[in-house]
Amino acid sequence: MVVLSAIxxxxxxxxxxxxxxxxxxxxxxxxxxxxxxxxxxxxxxxKKRVSPQASMLIRKAIFYFGTIIIIISILAQxxxxxxxxxxxxxxxxxAIGFASQTSVSNIISGLFLISEKPFAVGDIIQxxxxxxxxxxxxxxxxxxxxxxxxxxxxxxxTLIKSEVRNITRFPIRRLDIDVGxxxxxxxxxxxxxxLDIADKNPRCLDEPEPAVxxxxxxxxxxxxxxxxxxxxxxxxxxxxxIMREIKDRFDAEGIEIPFPHRTLYTGAVTEPFPxxxxxxxxxxxxxxx
Amino acid sequence: xxxxxxxxxxxxxxxxxxxxxxQIRLRRSxxxxxxxxxxxxxxxxxxxxxxxxxxxxxxxxxxxxRRWVVGSDVSTVQLTPRxxxxxxxxxxxxxxxxxxxxxxxxxxxxxxxxxxxxxxxGKLQLCEVPTLVLSNTxxxxxxSGELCYALRSRAxxxxxxxxxxxxxxxxPVKIRNTAPAQLSVERFCVHVEHLRIYSGSxxxxxxEVNITFKGESEVSQVTYGQSxxxxxxxxxxxxxxxxxxKKALLKRSLGGLSLFGGA
Numbered sequence: 001m002v003v004l005s006a007i008x009x010x011x012x013x014x015x016x017x018x019x020x021x022x023x024x025x026x027x028x029x030x031x032x033x034x035x036x037x038x039x040x041x042x043x044x045x046x047k048k049r050v051s052p053q054a055s056m057l058i059r060k061a062i063f064y065f066g067t068i069i070i071i072i073s074i075l076a077q078x079x080x081x082x083x084x085x086x087x088x089x090x091x092x093x094x095a096i097g098f099a100s101q102t103s104v105s106n107i108i109s110g111l112f113l114i115s116e117k118p119f120a121v122g123d124i125i126q127x128x129x130x131x132x133x134x135x136x137x138x139x140x141x142x143x144x145x146x147x148x149x150x151x152x153x154x155x156x157x158t159l160i161k162s163e164v165r166n167i168t169r170f171p172i173r174r175l176d177i178d179v180g181x182x183x184x185x186x187x188x189x190x191x192x193x194x195l196d197i198a199d200k201n202p203r204c205l206d207e208p209e210p211a212v213x214x215x216x217x218x219x220x221x222x223x224x225x226x227x228x229x230x231x232x233x234x235x236x237x238x239x240x241x242i243m244r245e246i247k248d249r250f251d252a253e254g255i256e257i258p259f260p261h262r263t264l265y266t267g268a269v270t271e272p273f274p275x276x277x278x279x280x281x282x283x284x285x286x287x288x289x
Numbered sequence: 290x291x292x293x294x295x296x297x298x299x300x301x302x303x304x305x306x307x308x309x310x311x312q313i314r315l316r317r318s319x320x321x322x323x324x325x326x327x328x329x330x331x332x333x334x335x336x337x338x339x340x341x342x343x344x345x346x347x348x349x350x351x352x353x354x355r356r357w358v359v360g361s362d363v364s365t366v367q368l369t370p371r372x373x374x375x376x377x378x379x380x381x382x383x384x385x386x387x388x389x390x391x392x393x394x395x396x397x398x399x400x401x402x403x404x405x406x407x408x409x410x411g412k413l414q415l416c417e418v419p420t421l422v423l424s425n426t427x428x429x430x431x432x433s434g435e436l437c438y439a440l441r442s443r444a445x446x447x448x449x450x451x452x453x454x455x456x457x458x459x460x461p462v463k464i465r466n467t468a469p470a471q472l473s474v475e476r477f478c479v480h481v482e483h484l485r486i487y488s489g490s491x492x493x494x495x496x497e498v499n500i501t502f503k504g505e506s507e508v509s510q511v512t513y514g515q516s517x518x519x520x521x522x523x524x525x526x527x528x529x530x531x532x533x534x535k536k537a538l539l540k541r542s543l544g545g546l547s548l549f550g551g552a
Contacts, residue, residue: 171427
């Protein structure tokens, strides 16, 4: 309050200063909303011709460029020496550049990602153990929404360096199911039953044809690979249904799905395990369940 | 055919209709129309067809009913045959080759969907039910093909070879080979969304499809006839195409073909 009262307001509010203040207010009051409107309209127009992330970039570029112009105009109104300011900005730029190597790397990686287009907004991608739907591809990072509804921010530099798997790029997907059956089962029958399951499920594509491959002799089962195709939207639904259908059908056909068995062997030199038969005792009625 | 004509439904009354294996029940209750459908496994049902007739409501109580609020002034319902919503892929009954400059005619039997509508001042489309659940298939390469339905019935060279079914419409497909090599037809894709349905004297018909094959690396030219087919006396137009088309289409319509050396 002491500082404010010490200012000579009448000397500040000269006609020239008032004109400057009005111009600054007009620049901010009209310039910023106009800029926001122009950037949104340009983004909308671009969306019809280019990808969503490219249109978002155009929108942001217009907004930031316009904001810089408004700031320079305001500084010019305040009689700042722009040449000195730009010189200082150059020196500051070098210092900031050293300090922000990672950010610059992310920006350049982001530009590569946008030009290369390995994925787009809405695609489902997997990087390492992270899997999710792309919400946005920004200059610094890519944002994913995982299936348990977490937001994951992945720096662009990481994406450039890592193996990225785009799960939804192509319209159809193959579902691989490992199926094990008991050694006593007829391989031909198992194959026929699996192909019939695929044939009866309308979500399973007829073409490319379903395939059953005999993979080998496992520890406790004959191993098969059951490969079926579906459209990407049906993947999870088909996976759930086909597993249940395999179990039901194998049960109906009497095909055994084995589980690992463990035989305890005491060795040739040892005696067999002693077994003691205990007569059943009558329990009190209160303990009966 | 009586089944495709509008039928009056009284308040708290129930109607039943059958089109091949598909049994449809319609019930009017207050300002609602209730619909239940069931696909019968009985092979005898495949040839049965009946217009909506009054039935006891108690019989269908265990069915899965869906409800539409249509207004209390709605008293008419109508069933309409519709083509499936996706293209269908069909294989010929026997492998067929078409030499250069020749054409072959195939008859494709396509299971229809049944559109159910209620009449007020205009038609209120309620739902569409396929008479058979068709299996999905992919036509084209895994990166840029299209999702289709696979037909289990085969394309036949003679119409007399196929038994008329009330839940199927026959589509005549003419394939002309203008490529410099022999064309072996293993399967082809029919874009049924551009087909109309006509009532024939024995069965339902669609307009004709003409596919001109120009070569393996070229897209085929596909045109759709604008008039009813002339293979049997055809009555009225029962259903317009989902996507009416008058111009020729350039599409890849022949798949799994093999070419033999030729002039």
